[in-house]
Amino acid sequence: DVKVTQSSRYLVKRTGEKVFLECVQDMDHENMFWYRQDPGLGLRLIYFSYDVKMKEKGDIPEGYSVSREKKERFSLILESASTNQTSMYLCASSSGRRNEKLFFGSGTQLSVL
Amino acid sequence: KQEVTQIPAALSVPEGENLVLNCSFTDSAIYNLQWFRQDPGKGLTSLLLIQSSQREQTSGRLNASLDKSSGRSTLYIAASQPGDSATYLCAVSPYNTDKLIFGTGTRLQVFP
Numbered sequence: 087d088v089k090v091t092q093s094s095r096y097l098v099k100r101t102g103e104k105v106f107l108e109c110v111q112d113m114d115h116e117n118m119f120w121y122r123q124d125p126g127l128g129l130r131l132i133y134f135s136y137d138v139k140m141k142e143k144g145d146i147p148e149g150y151s152v153s154r155e156k157k158e159r160f161s162l163i164l165e166s167a168s169t170n171q172t173s174m175y176l177c178a179s180s181s182g183r184r185n186e187k188l189f190f191g192s193g194t195q196l197s198v199l
Numbered sequence: 200k201q202e203v204t205q206i207p208a209a210l211s212v213p214e215g216e217n218l219v220l221n222c223s224f225t226d227s228a229i230y231n232l233q234w235f236r237q238d239p240g241k242g243l244t245s246l247l248l249i250q251s252s253q254r255e256q257t258s259g260r261l262n263a264s265l266d267k268s269s270g271r272s273t274l275y276i277a278a279s280q281p282g283d284s285a286t287y288l289c290a291v292s293p294y295n296t297d298k299l300i301f302g303t304g305t306r307l308q309v310f311p
Contacts, residue, residue: 129288144298176242176243184230184231193242
């Protein structure tokens with residue numbers, strides 16, 4: 087069965103900390119995405135990547151960066167965590183350039199205190 | 200700018216009912232449309248993907264239709280069960296961007 091795995095289910099961090107969220111997929115997908123989901127705001131795209139070492143800004147990239155050194159792994163980095171980054175973070179992957187079926191991880195609920 | 204709307208925002212029905220969830224989009228220039236299910240506090244699970252050249256897709260008790268020209272898709276759930284309770288989201292893949300555009304979802308509750 088296909089799988090997108092996010093390293094942490096729940097995470098609590100302090101303001102100003104550097105935070106790493108890891109995502110690994112086992113489907114050899116080219117495309118990987120990071121979303122955040124907030125009540126009333128829906129899903130918002132932070133960053134995405136079409137290939138190793140490639141990245142594209144989504145709708146809300148400010149305060150975030152990403153790294154894709156290997157095809158199967160896409161990391162989201164919060165350079166200096168702030169309370170307004172408290173959210174559910176969702177990683178996803180797909181194949182092809184036309185957004186074929188999207189597979190999501192189970193999410194990381196991040197709380198920044 | 201492509202916008203995706205889902206109506207109703209919430210729905211509560213008794214077990215056994217057949218129901219329809221609606222998704223509308225403003226620009227018909229799309230590659231495909233997907234329906235997802237999300238359980239509370241969890242990630243999204245893709246239910247059905249309809250390519251722009253298709254009219255419908257079926258999986259078990261689920262049937263999704265697509266009318267690209269009118270900018271509408273429906274998700275039909277037959278003989279609903281309490282286990283169908285979840286939030287259902289639709290998303291379109293537009294020609295002019297590499298990003299999926301999501302609706303805000305319909306929260307469904309099926310009570311016994």
